[in-house]
Amino acid sequence: MLIDIKDMLGNRGIQELIAYAVFPDPEVIQKTFEKYESNQGKIMGYSLDDEIIGILGYESLPDEVVKIAHISVHPEFRGLGYGRGMILELIDLIRPRKIVAETDEEAVDFYRNIGFVIVSLGEKYPNVERFECSFETEFN
Numbered sequence: 109m110l111i112d113i114k115d116m117l118g119n120r121g122i123q124e125l126i127a128y129a130v131f132p133d134p135e136v137i138q139k140t141f142e143k144y145e146s147n148q149g150k151i152m153g154y155s156l157d158d159e160i161i162g163i164l165g166y167e168s169l170p171d172e173v174v175k176i177a178h179i180s181v182h183p184e185f186r187g188l189g190y191g192r193g194m195i196l197e198l199i200d201l202i203r204p205r206k207i208v209a210e211t212d213e214e215a216v217d218f219y220r221n222i223g224f225v226i227v228s229l230g231e232k233y234p235n236v237e238r239f240e241c242s243f244e245t246e247f248n
Contacts, residue, residue: 110197113153113160117141122153125163129178140165140178149177154194161185164194172205172247174198179209192222199245209241216241 116122123141130136144151144165154162162185165178181190199207209219210229219241220226229238 109155110152110164110194110201111155113151113163114144114147116153116160117145117151119160122160122163125153125160125180125182126151126165126178128180128183129163129165143177151178152194152198154181154190154197156185156190162190162194164198166198168202168204169208172203174202174204174207176207176209191218195222199247203247204245205247206245207243211239211241213237213239219243 113119113122117126123137126140127137130140143149149165149167151163151165153160154164162181163178164176166174166176169175176195179191179194181194195207207224209224211219216226216239219239222243224241224243227240227242229240232238
């Protein structure tokens with residue numbers, strides 16, 4: 109079940125999950141925390157048996173579009189469908205017209221397997237190809 113975890117950002121386990129979702133640089137991680145603390149985005153946690161095992165950070169854009177900014181699942185629970193479940197639960201919860209995300213080659217199949225359309229953005233950083241992932245919902 110997805111729950112709002114903004115008030116739990118100081119929790120070490122939550123911080124670890126956020127760190128999995130961002131470039132492993134303390135400055136980037138700190139900016140991510142500040143983003144959610146200042147309401148520049150929303151962050152939800154996936155609760156399983158009263159333990160947060162995944163996080164999903166997003167922002168609402170114009171025209172009923174939601175942009176996934178961060179998603180991660182604790183390594184012990186990866187590959188079990190929790191990431192997919194978080195996205196599907198978010199769709200059901202906020203009913204956007206479209207969901208978008210930007211990712212790297214490592215995570216592109218995750219989005220593709222859910223049904224996202226994948227478009228290469230080329231090398232946005234030296235030797236790092238990025239991809240735009242988009243999913244039109246049934247709430248058009």
